[in-house]
Amino acid sequence: MTVTKGPWSDVRQGDFLSGGEPPNGGGMDPRVDRLERVVERCETDLTDIKVTLAGVSERLKHVPTKAQLLGWGLTGAVLIVAALWGIIGTLLAANNAQLASEIVKSIAK
Secondary structure, eight states, X not given: OXXXXXXXXXXXXXXXXXXSOOTTOTTHHHXXXXXXXXHHHHHHHHHHHHHHHHHHHHHHTTSOOHHHHHHHHHHHHHHHHHHHHHHHHHHHHHHHHHHHHHHHHHHHO
């Protein structure tokens, strides 16, 4: 099957029969060499990116979630309130014992 119509219809048939080179010499080899070097650099960069991403992914596995941080914060707050409650209760009990002792002494007189 031969295609004779299309966007390429303005290309002359003889342009591609000169040994595989583009029309008018075209300098294809230097351009292909440059593209190959660019692709090699891209492959190297992509490998570096993959290694870095793997490291970041591994570190993220050990980062606490928001829920864990909230739980730890609430636990700390509860412990602080409990400690303050115990201190205040102890001080009030000591103060009440001293008042009771003074009342007993004043009655005994």
